[in-house]
Amino acid sequence: MLRLPGNSHSQVMRLLADLFRRRSASLLLIRHDDSRAGVRHSAEVQHRRPAPLAVFRAHLGHHLRDRLRLSDEESAELIRGYLQHSDLVDALRSSYGPREVVPIAEALGQGHPADDGALAEILRSSQPRRRARAAEILRSDASGASRRPRRADQHERAFRIAYAVFAWQSLHYAFEAAGILLEEIDGQAKRVDWGRLALQHPVSELLGPLAVDWQEGREATRLRGGSSRSAWLHDGGMRGVIIDEAWHEFDSTRPALLKWLDRLVSADDEPMQRAAAEAAGLLAHHDFARVCADLIDGWAASPRSRLRQAAAWAMVAADMGGQVGHLVRGQVRDWASGHRNLQRDAAARVYASGLQQPDLSWSLADLRRIAQDPMQQHTYMVAEGVYQLYAPHRSDQIIFELAEWSDDRQLQLHAAGALLSLAAIPADTSPSGVPELLVRAAAQEVDSHDLVRLWQVALLTAGVSRRAWSTFEQWLTKADSDEALRKATAALVTDLTALPSMGRRMRFHLARHSQFEDGLPEWLDAAMRK
Known part of the structure; x- marks a missing residue:
């Protein structure tokens, strides 16, 4: 299986043609449909996305047969029983492709037999349900709109986005970051900063549906000790989904979000920098080119070591999503082989954080290039990168x-x-x-x-x-x-x-x-x- 950028498949086909002919073999090429239908090769057919229910049946059947040693008929009967639950069927049909269906099937296969409570918990952590809850969290309160303070909806959304970004951090970070986000929104609208009155918005109102998570967090921290005022999320996966919802579902939000994250990373506060860098990495799952060009590349080239470290944190967070790993590794290689010593230092920090190229020799070659930079003579980043390998x-x-x-x-x-x-x-x-x-x-x-x-x-x-x-x-x-x-x-x-x-x-x-x-x-x- 090869992941090839652009039109590299044409060159690969030419290289392999003689070999395949000698072996009387066929080459099956699956690629992104980035061409117009009019110039599609005569041998190409358009691939239709598989039905989510079919994907669910295939993967859950595989897990049941592999784990419980069931026959095809026995596993099919169990799957039919699960599909009697309308909530499960709705979640599968609202998914955005196999990547969201497969984790549901895997969770059910590992947790079988799953009663109604276990099934509800699995669905609660699924991407379709997370998206629905994120939309609810960022939805405005239309009831009593005439009695609500000016910009209340915007203030609540800003606070909830900040709450998600600073999940498991002290709540004061969410307050401070929400204020900065509102300033950036005002700046994008080219209007005077209206300011925020003290003692106006209780936390319970600002949180809305997230108040349940906050109360749960207060109870959990009370029992084990520690700060009772933390931005708690019951489901850690909601952090990225809320950021995704804000990025995709609201107009004119992206420039303000990018400038907001840039301001947070520029602060001399490591928890704030790390949270903002991780949020940038989560956004890179959805728009890698823009987030990298507008934020991460600039951090990597900054003369401030803290910003270069933020670039490394962002890249590691982007890689953890799994779908842009090849883009992350390509960008890190570009930094390592480029002519800017500050970006080479950022690449060293990425490798020191544990990221690796698909081939060990590629990682070692990058670290060798970085080590040749005189700027690295008095740092241990290269040695730490080798240690991680x-x-x-x-x-x-x-x-x-x-x-x-x-x-x-x-x-x-x-x-x-x-x-x-x-x-x-x-x-x-x-x-x-x-x-x-x-x-x-x-x-x-x-x-x-x-x-x-x-x-x-x-x-x-x-x-x-x-x-x-x-x-x-x-x-x-x-x-x-x-x-x-x-x-x-x-x-x-x-x-x-x-x-x-x-x-x-x-x-x-x-x-x-x-x-x-x-x-x-x-x-x-x-x-x-x-």
Whole structure:
């Protein structure tokens, strides 16, 4: 399965044509219909969106057969029983495609048998129901309109949007952010800021349907301790849906929302910055190009490190939605390979947050480009990015790449920092906390010469040498208490002490280590004498 941008499918078809002919095989190509019907290829047919009930039957049937070992007839009978519930059928029919139907089927398959209460809870968390509730939350109160204060509807909507953006934060953030949003709305309308009178709008009125969530949150925080004035949401998925509703269902809202988020991110308050960045990431699910161009790109190029961090948070939040992951990764690669060092720093922060490219070598190549930037010489973002990429089955490839870095003077500090981060990771299978990388070295799953090159750089590089000696001494301590690790560790010590200036340094540091103050163990002393 390939995800190809633009018209790249034409080139791929040309490359694969001979192979398919030799194999007498057929190529089935599924692509977005971004062309006019008049220029559609004669072999192309328009794909019709599958009926939501059919998608539900297929996926729930699969889960029931797989989990309960039912026959086709038995699973079909259970599905017919579920479809007798009109609320379920209504939710399925109001869905926007299979992406919203499949989670309902999966939840029912995992929770079977689901009674009326369990089914109601599953539907309450489904996207169709969330959209309906979001519309209710942002709907104006038409009753008694003549008695309502000026701009009451707008004030309530602004507060509810701010409440969603600052979910699980102190309620004062929602008040402050709602005021800023109203200022941006006034600015877009080119009218004088009318201001907001104190003691005019009780929280219960401003919240409307969200008051139920707020009361539930007050009770929950009272029982466990903590602030009783938090912006609580019973269903965390409502946060993105309320933002989506405000973005799509109200006219002239988008410019004000974008400027509002930009102002929030520019504040010197980390919870406010993070919430605004996450909201930008949620909006990117629906309009990636605009949100990235109008907000996130600018944050990534900002001379303020907090704004570059906000760009990284926004990208990670955008990726979590799943539908724009390829766009997120493409944008991060553009930052990493671009000519602006500030955007390269933003890309480093994204990788340090845990985002990865589909192929490990792509992520490592990006981190190498970033590490070559002089701006990164005194940061640990690249090392943290490598740390986030690590997994036991990747150890050899990552150590090989870092060893290549160690030959480049400009990359040595990053290679050393990454090694020390990886060298401290405890193995999952070791109750005594033996380092994961030491276990791999003992099993000969990483190249010993690459490890020697890396440890030499780490132990001799001024910026990290103290930390490197401490970490290396921990390796020796673990090897001293575990005979299975000694052979590989002794070979590592022998190769290191054979290098110029390392033998005397090794003895100097080990003699001052508390574990070896009474003398070196026999195996270690022998390794150093070879």
